[in-house]
Amino acid sequence: MSDTILQVTGLKKYFRTPRGLLHAVDDISFSLERGKTLGIVGESGCGKSTTGRCILRLIEPTAGSVIFDGEEVMGLNAAQLRRRRADMQIIFQDPFSSLNPRYTVMQTIAEAVKVRGRHRTEAEIERRVLELMETVGLAERLINSYPHELDGGRRQRIGIARALAVEPKLIVCDEPVSALDVSIQAQILNLLRQLQKKLNLTYIFITHDLAVVNHISDEIMVMYLGQTVEKAPTEELFAHPIHPYTKSLLSAIPIPRVGASKNRILIRGEVSSPVDPPNECRFATRCDFCTDRCTAASPPLREVSPGHFVACCNFSS
């Protein structure tokens, strides 16, 4: 029996700009089961971070519905939303700018612990902070350190401990390892995996790194200019990519092996403007397989095999 924790339908975020309406997120729908990881990949400006933030209502969406654990998040008032957010946390890309430089590790994590209100006395809070530090692999002696005294990996661990402090069910991980060196990146990825198993967490993992998303996700959604172009279970997506954009994206991954096959599909040109996009396939101007159908209307997302969705006019069966 499926246990859906998150159901996103028709999520849209438009920004008003002097040049027109910028379609940052344009009609995104997906659902996510408890304890699973959905990877959202795409290039800068495709709307993946905005999608993550809209789900948490850190940015107010223009339209759409987000049902989290059976409750419509869009309908909540400020007080209800604050309570609900304890269940939905976010970890940011840059551990350098997402921590208060004037807070020690203790203060940063304690602030989040107090939100839940389960730990009231100083001693209880400190015990809980130490417990969280242990969970994320931070040495106890660092409790009074300030962020600037710590390296990127440890700072990211503080960010994770802070997110865990409120005992969330869902964590949006927005490029959590992109700023880290490979050896540290692997430490954090392993930590996130262990935590998921231990606490039955659900992740939305936003990244541009396809090797990382392949490693950590159960399912992957590929975004291009605010829309989903393809969505499938991870193995299926890597084995049978259908959308021309997905194909070239996958072929562009540099593989650290001598003589790894280089059947690279280079994409022509640049991403077109997300401001007032015409009603056609957004990838059409760069696509080698573009036909009249592609510029006639925006293709809908269709299920082509169980769990595998693609939005491409040229794929009918």
Add this chain to the structure above:
Amino acid sequence: MSQIENKAANAPENDPILDIRDLTVHYVLEDDCVEAVNDISLQLKKGRILGLVGETGAGKTSTALAIQNLIPSPPGVIKSGQVLLNGRDVLKMSTKELEAIRGKDVSMIFQDPMTSLNPVFTVGEQIAESIRLHENCSDREALERAGDMLELVRIPRERAVEYPHQFSGGMKQRVAIAIALACNPHLLLADEPTTALDVTIQAQVLDMMLDLKRQLGTSMIFITHDLGIVAEICDEVAVMYAGRIIERGTLEEVFNRTRHPYTEGLFNSIPDIGDRKAELRPIPGLMPDPTKLPKGCAFAPRCPYSRPECIDTPQTERMFSPTHGVRCSAYADPAFRIARKEIEA
């Protein structure tokens, strides 16, 4: 292409373009001394691409800056060593001599194309500037050649009159590459030139750089932390850790017959796209403090194979082939092997 004279092609085939000997660069601070680059030696032949690999703080960028004698001083001090560029020691050159070679014999592309271009000049003017400085030609001729350079990096020449903000990130980086290549340098230093770019744009830029190597015979040092990029475009590899080259060799030697435990650790840390279930085995611990490097192996505290003597014994380079050098004293024991299997080519 025909208008760009191919000067690098005239160099003798086997002479190294670049020969770094025992280079040591320190940054002397009030109380400490950051030992950024420690006694490194490297040679690069014409038309070859060397991948300089390592994590933040390994000394990659300091090495690249030293090659152009651009280490900021103070606090930087070049303690010892020679950097022979076409046989002449860059470290002994006068300011005037340096101005003559920078941009002409050696040039550099930086990581962030957003900050390395001047926002108030058109891209055409910025490319033409370096041509005008180094070659004896009129402004008009220089602008004309700037247009050629833009075409070389696959940007329409009509766009020479536009400003950097009118270009996307990938195009800006290509403009930076056009500036670096404008005088057809013998040696191009590329410091993480694709790190700020998206993968598909990165693929375009890498493809173009390989093309340039083929067309112009430019030698390159490609600084990166991405082993995938190294496998794709480099002929040779040098892996740096805490200011030392701990392993160097041909691409095939370093990737398929890895010897150093740190290089092994890097490979174990990256997710394998072919086997998503494979567990990541990160290197435990952190980089050492560059102001307090041990006398022996700086990697020893994180090394799964470390022996008590590693910390104190200065590491000498052991050659496994004429090109494959490794600094690891564990190989004093002839039976020593790391766990990573050799890969048949």
